[in-house]
Amino acid sequence: MAKDSSDSASSGSSTPPPAPSRPIPPQLVAFGVVLVLLIVFFAQNSSKVHVSYLGLDGHMSLAIAMIISALAGSALTVIGQWVVSYRRRHSGKRT
Numbered sequence: 001m002a003k004d005s006s007d008s009a010s011s012g013s014s015t016p017p018p019a020p021s022r023p024i025p026p027q028l029v030a031f032g033v034v035l036v037l038l039i040v041f042f043a044q045n046s047s048k049v050h051v052s053y054l055g056l057d058g059h060m061s062l063a064i065a066m067i068i069s070a071l072a073g074s075a076l077t078v079i080g081q082w083v084v085s086y087r088r089r090h091s092g093k094r095t
Contacts, residue, residue: 047061
């Protein structure tokens with residue numbers, strides 16, 4: 001006996017429709033671009049440099065030295081902003 005094509009569709013063996021594709025979030029694209037730029041930065045600045053700071057001497061990659069200094073500068077900026085906002089909030093509460 002020959003089977004209909006309608007029998008195979010109703011038996012549950014058909015493949016489900018493909019899931020709708022979601023667009024790539026812009027944050028993920030930005031993260032990927034920054035990651036590629038950091039890899040290029042490290043590759044181009046891999047030479048060793050002599051670093052002296054507060055009596056400490058050593059050699060490290062130029063890229064690492066620049067990243068550390070950038071992070072330290074960012075941390076100082078955040079701390080400075082926190083101090084200013086703290087002083088503004090608490091300046092009128094003197095007894």
